[in-house]
Amino acid sequence: MLAEGYHVIGMDNLITGDLRNIEHLFPSEHFEFHNHDVSKFVHVSGELKYILHFASPASPIDYLKIPIQTLKVGSLGTHNLLGLAMAKKARILVASTSEVYGDPTVHPQTEDYWGNVNPVGPRGVYDEAKRFQEAMTMAYHTYHGLETRIVRIFNTYGPRMRLNDGRVLPAFMGQALRGEDLTVFGDGSQTRSFCYVADLVEGIYRLLLSDCVDPVNIGNPGEITIGQFAEEIIKLTGTDQKVIYKPLPTDDPKQRQPNISKAQAVLGWEPKVERSEGLKITWDYFKSLPKERLYEEAHHRAFNG
Numbered sequence: 001m002l003a004e005g006y007h008v009i010g011m012d013n014l015i016t017g018d019l020r021n022i023e024h025l026f027p028s029e030h031f032e033f034h035n036h037d038v039s040k041f042v043h044v045s046g047e048l049k050y051i052l053h054f055a056s057p058a059s060p061i062d063y064l065k066i067p068i069q070t071l072k073v074g075s076l077g078t079h080n081l082l083g084l085a086m087a088k089k090a091r092i093l094v095a096s097t098s099e100v101y102g103d104p105t106v107h108p109q110t111e112d113y114w115g116n117v118n119p120v121g122p123r124g125v126y127d128e129a130k131r132f133q134e135a136m137t138m139a140y141h142t143y144h145g146l147e148t149r150i151v152r153i154f155n156t157y158g159p160r161m162r163l164n165d166g167r168v169l170p171a172f173m174g175q176a177l178r179g180e181d182l183t184v185f186g187d188g189s190q191t192r193s194f195c196y197v198a199d200l201v202e203g204i205y206r207l208l209l210s211d212c213v214d215p216v217n218i219g220n221p222g223e224i225t226i227g228q229f230a231e232e233i234i235k236l237t238g239t240d241q242k243v244i245y246k247p248l249p250t251d252d253p254k255q256r257q258p259n260i261s262k263a264q265a266v267l268g269w270e271p272k273v274e275r276s277e278g279l280k281i282t283w284d285y286f287k288s289l290p291k292e293r294l295y296e297e298a299h300h301r302a303f304n305g
């Protein structure tokens with residue numbers, strides 16, 4: 001948005017985020033940062049043209065640590081930002097997720113699939129908050145005529161991921177850097193489809209500017225088993241460590257692949273970055289980090305509310 005000439009306000013309570021990821025933006029007079037939790041009333045002075053709501057933990061390990069905050073930000077946080085959008089006559093785009101499909105019985109997942117979610121399982125706090133978020137956003141559109149957009153984001157990766165957030169890519173790359181074995185959960189036959197972050201951003205930007213109110217999947221259809229993924233990371237990093245197997249977490253989806261026909265038709269979008277290329281860029285980033293960051297605890301700030 002800065003490159004497109006907008007003035008940008010970033011808002012985050014840093015419960016899972018990291019200021020080091022946006023340090024390079026601070027010199028810009030067109031960027032300001034507000035340390036705030038959007039689950040509480042949000043005040044912004046002046047006009048707003050667009051609101052992009054991405055606030056939420058997004059790693060299964062984080063949902064287990066901060067389940068209530070995860071529920072609150074998807075529900076109360078979304079409500080606050082829809083209200084802000086109404087007050088500012090702004091268009092709002094909300095980040096939903098492939099998790100609305102749960103452990104899917106339809107493959108690949110199309111937007112008209114309603115999903116298979118366990119509301120009371122460990123992922124329920126994220127999945128149901130995001131499903132509520134979609135319902136609330138659609139209600140503001142139909143009842144108030146608010147301009148709304150909903151993106152369903154599939155697994156995404158790239159530089160600046162938190163090294164110790166528990167997600168599979170930073171987990172494997174962190175293990176390779178520390179000289180530890182790679183931990184595959186279950187037998188590694190479950191699948192995911194990984195999208196490089198720059199492709200995701202382009203898709204989201206096109207959706208924001210489009211007139212498409214219904215949810216749109218954005219992701220890379222290149223599907224791979226987690227076992228194969230571990231082998232790819234071993235090859236890329238040149239680590240001499242091996243794969244070890246750990247128990248599969250409860251309700252871990254067995255397969256996931258986006259059907260992106262809608263994004264192709266409506267947004268003229270499809271991913272461009274091959275996994276081999278994106279993984280190399282990401283590996284170069286993790287390799288460049290100071291060594292002490294490899295051992296940094298997942299730095300959840302104490303939640304002050």
Ligand code: UDP
Nearest residue numbers: 060166167168169171183184185190226252
């Ligand atoms: N996974 C794994 N080892 C790890 C972390 C994750 O095998 O150290 C698996 C996890 O069980 C899941 C997949 O990798 O099947 C993707 O996990 P992630 O947490 O990145 O995202 P999810 O798609 O499950 O939300």
